[in-house]
Amino acid sequence: MTTVGTGDDYSALRAMVVQFLAGNTSRDLRYPLEGELLRLFGEDQDTPASRMLDRLAQYTPGNLPYLYRDEEMVEHFQRFLGWLDRHIAEQAAVIGPVVAED
Numbered sequence: 813m814t815t816v817g818t819g820d821d822y823s824a825l826r827a828m829v830v831q832f833l834a835g836n837t838s839r840d841l842r843y844p845l846e847g848e849l850l851r852l853f854g855e856d857q858d859t860p861a862s863r864m865l866d867r868l869a870q871y872t873p874g875n876l877p878y879l880y881r882d883e884e885m886v887e888h889f890q891r892f893l894g895w896l897d898r899h900i901a902e903q904a905a906v907i908g909p910v911v912a913e914d
Contacts, residue, residue: 822852822896822899822900824848825849829845829896832845832885832889837882837885838873842871845868846865846869849861850865861892861895864888867885867888871885
């Protein structure tokens, strides 16, 4: 899922989100997931991606007090995955016609 002309490859991020939703909440997944969010959306302000970064910073598996619970993070990631799929489609729609005209 690379958007032609931007160099942004969303497939790695999407695969990590799917792994998280499948129950992999390990640090080995969370750190690269956070890094990929920063790489792709680090400059964004008040978007679903920036909010996911904030939530990841407040999450540790195991339902610790004062942090996001596991169930809450799954719900947030489900919504984020829907947004990411729409974002990928929008990027492809915007870039697709420009590439076709060249």
